[in-house]
Amino acid sequence: TEGQNLATRFITQEGVKAIIGSVTSNVTIPVSLVANENKIPMITGTATAEGVTVNEDGSRKPFIFRACFIDPFQGKVAARFALNELGVKTAAVFYDRGNPYTVGLAEAFRAEFEAGGGQIVAYEAYTEADTDFSAVMTNVAALKPEMLYLPDYYNKVSLLAKAAKEKGLDVPMLGGDGWDSEDLDFEALAGNYFTAHYSADDPSPAVQKFVQEFEAKYGHKPDSFAALTYDATNILLEAIRIANTDDTDKIRQAIQDLKGFQAVGGSISFDENGNPIKAATILKVRPDKTYEFVTTVNP
Incomplete structure (x- = not known):
């Protein structure tokens, strides 16, 4: 190469x-x-x-x-955040069976969530070509999960979130760093959380020093x-x-x-x-197309 x-x-x-x-x-x-x-x-x-x-x-x-x-670590962190911070006990997981990124996060989330006493009530696979999730969401809504784990990229997650809301599944949703895009459907996902590597809004002195020095030199905030x-x-x-x-x-x-x-x-x-x-950092999606720093979760 x-x-x-x-x-x-x-x-x-x-x-x-x-x-x-x-x-x-x-x-x-x-x-x-x-x-x-x-x-x-x-x-x-x-x-x-x-x-x-x-x-x-x-x-x-x-x-x-x-x-x-690495990818699986995000699944572990999301499970701990769900159990300890959101206080949920049941979850439904949706993942793209053909994408190692989403499979890895889903498997790691399931293992850690169950190890912490949580119950996975639905573990639903789809393919990249799928765009209509109304039938599967109807079935999952009947199981009344307390949260949804959606470890895919922003475009697919936006479709899943809309389908969930249409079926009355108004529960917290969690994802991984694949959500981190200006093309995310911020309206559908506002108030929900994802794991990330870093946040420019992290109040830690080391982060703020780096952000200020980077901005002074390049004129914009540093990304991850x-x-x-x-x-x-x-x-x-x-x-x-x-x-x-x-x-x-x-x-x-x-x-x-x-x-x-x-x-x-x-x-x-x-x-x-x-x-x-x-x-890892946990960020919350805001309707104004920004993310709010929530917390960091230690390994």
Whole structure:
């Protein structure tokens, strides 16, 4: 791939000792193979697929890390928020059976919700082509769930939310970072919640300092891509400082051994697969097309 060719050139011809990136998982995964093979530490801010830091057989790529949490973690956090903050005991889950992102979130939500004493009254699969949810919502409404978990992207979630309201299912709805779009149906989803990596409205001093400095330089508020890539860069710089060498194996070890590193996204340590152990943010959808910071949920 183009990404792999660039990475090979940077490493073999330009003597690069570390890589920050890429943005999406479909580019980051092939590049990670080149970096890992050449023993070059690589950290992505924003690629969330599990396959970024592990091979298909589940074995670890020891030189690859990320600053964002992985997809299943959002499902866990949503379940804890539903049980502990919303105080619900029953839920219905809708997911796209052909999309690993929504399947992963749905499975993680179900496992954590049931482990916490909750009951899943409906676990409904659909396909990307489906647009009419009135029949399935009629059936689910009869089961009287206290909330709906909708871990899909904004376009599908908007259709599901409208169908639910039409069937009188006026209960809290929860989703993942796929909701985060200006094209979300804010009217249909106002008052509902989703998990996110970061919020510019988080009152934490580290977040506010970053937001002010970013705005002063670029003239607009930083989004989660900016915040996560800033964190990835600072994690790498801190590891180089600790290692005090350009020996790539020592830099890799320093990243792996970081404990409680204070980033914009909160305190970060790394698990055995190079994924960060950190808090997630809960945001509430407002009808004025903005999001309200609600809370952070620790891992």
